[in-house]
Amino acid sequence: MVLDVVAGVLLVLGAFLCLVAGIGLVRLPDVYARMHAATKPATLGLLLIALAGMLQVDDPADITELMLVVAVQFLTAPTGAHMVGRAAYRAGDLLGHETVCDELAGVTDVSAAE
Amino acid sequence: MIVAVVAAMALLSAGALLCVVRLVIGPSLADRIVATDLLLVFLACGVGVYTVSTGRGIYLELMVVVGVLGFLGTVMVARFIERRGA
Numbered sequence: 001m002v003l004d005v006v007a008g009v010l011l012v013l014g015a016f017l018c019l020v021a022g023i024g025l026v027r028l029p030d031v032y033a034r035m036h037a038a039t040k041p042a043t044l045g046l047l048l049i050a051l052a053g054m055l056q057v058d059d060p061a062d063i064t065e066l067m068l069v070v071a072v073q074f075l076t077a078p079t080g081a082h083m084v085g086r087a088a089y090r091a092g093d094l095l096g097h098e099t100v101c102d103e104l105a106g107v108t109d110v111s112a113a114e
Numbered sequence: 115m116i117v118a119v120v121a122a123m124a125l126l127s128a129g130a131l132l133c134v135v136r137l138v139i140g141p142s143l144a145d146r147i148v149a150t151d152l153l154l155v156f157l158a159c160g161v162g163v164y165t166v167s168t169g170r171g172i173y174l175e176l177m178v179v180v181g182v183l184g185f186l187g188t189v190m191v192a193r194f195i196e197r198r199g200a
Contacts, residue, residue, distance in 0.1 A: 008118030011166055015122035015129075018159055022129030025136045025152060031144045034136070038152040046155060049122075049162040053171075062171030069158065069177045076185035080151060083192035088144035091195050 007052040014048030017041040029096030031088050039081045046073050119167040126163065130156045147191040154184035 024037025050066045057063060095102060130153060137149040158177045165171055 004115050007166060008115055011118045011122045011163060012125070015125035015159065015163070018156060019125045019129040019132075021152060022132035022156075025149060026132045031142060031148065034145060035148050038148045042152055042155045042159075046159055046162070049159050049166070053162050053165045053174075056166045056169050057171045058169060059171060062165075062174055065171060065174040065178065066162075066165075069162075069174070069181055072178065072181040072185075073155070073158075076181065077155075080185050080188035080192070081148075083189055084144050084147060084195075087192040087195040088142065091142075091144070093142050093144055 003055050007055040010048045010052035010055070014045040014052065017045035017048065021045065029098060031093050032085055033096065035081045035085055039077045043073055043077045046070065115167075119163060122163045123160070126156055126160055143191065143195055147188055151184045151188050154180050154187075 018041065021038055021040075021042040024041070025034050028034045028037050047070050050070050053066050054063045057066070089104060133149050133153045133156060137146055137153070140146045140149055158180045161173050161177045161180070165174060
């Protein structure tokens with residue numbers, strides 16, 4: 001009974017964090033900020049939903065599999081976001097108007113367009 | 115419990131819709147691959163909510179496969195952008 005309530009709260013909280021990621025994806029100004037919005041809250045949301053699943057499943061093997069899901073997500077989400085950001089910068093993707101500091105300007109041979 | 119499951123599914127659906135919006139309007143290819151990756155995370159979250167609602171982990175393999183596929187797609191498109199530029 002208590003476990004049900006805890007699992008429900010974790011479920012709604014995780015889904016809300018995923019929604020925050022979606023809102024950030026639509027509202028933020030450039031691809032680098034969107035990348036951060038897409039990875040961080042969504043990863044935490046997936047962790048919370050997986051925790052709720054661990055509280056509810058019967059088979060211990062399912063708990064192991066949920067831990068595998070979380071491990072894969074925590075390893076791959078930053079790596080993929082980093083690769084996309086690097087590729088976008090080298091391809092000359094625009095920085096947002098509110099960017100105050102571009103530390104890669106002049107360091108790499110291809111700097112982003114104005 | 116059923117209230118939490120329905121609320122979580124509604125929140126996930128709204129987020130997935132926002133992902134589709136970014137997928138359609140996203141100016142560059144990098145925007146679109148970020149949106150696709152997030153859409154696959156939403157799919158994995160939906161499978162997780164289903165698992166919680168039934169208590170049986172018959173679709174958990176789908177979560178693992180979707181996570182790995184999202185990463186592979188992101189890496190492939192990132193390499194493609196770096197080679198070709200766009």
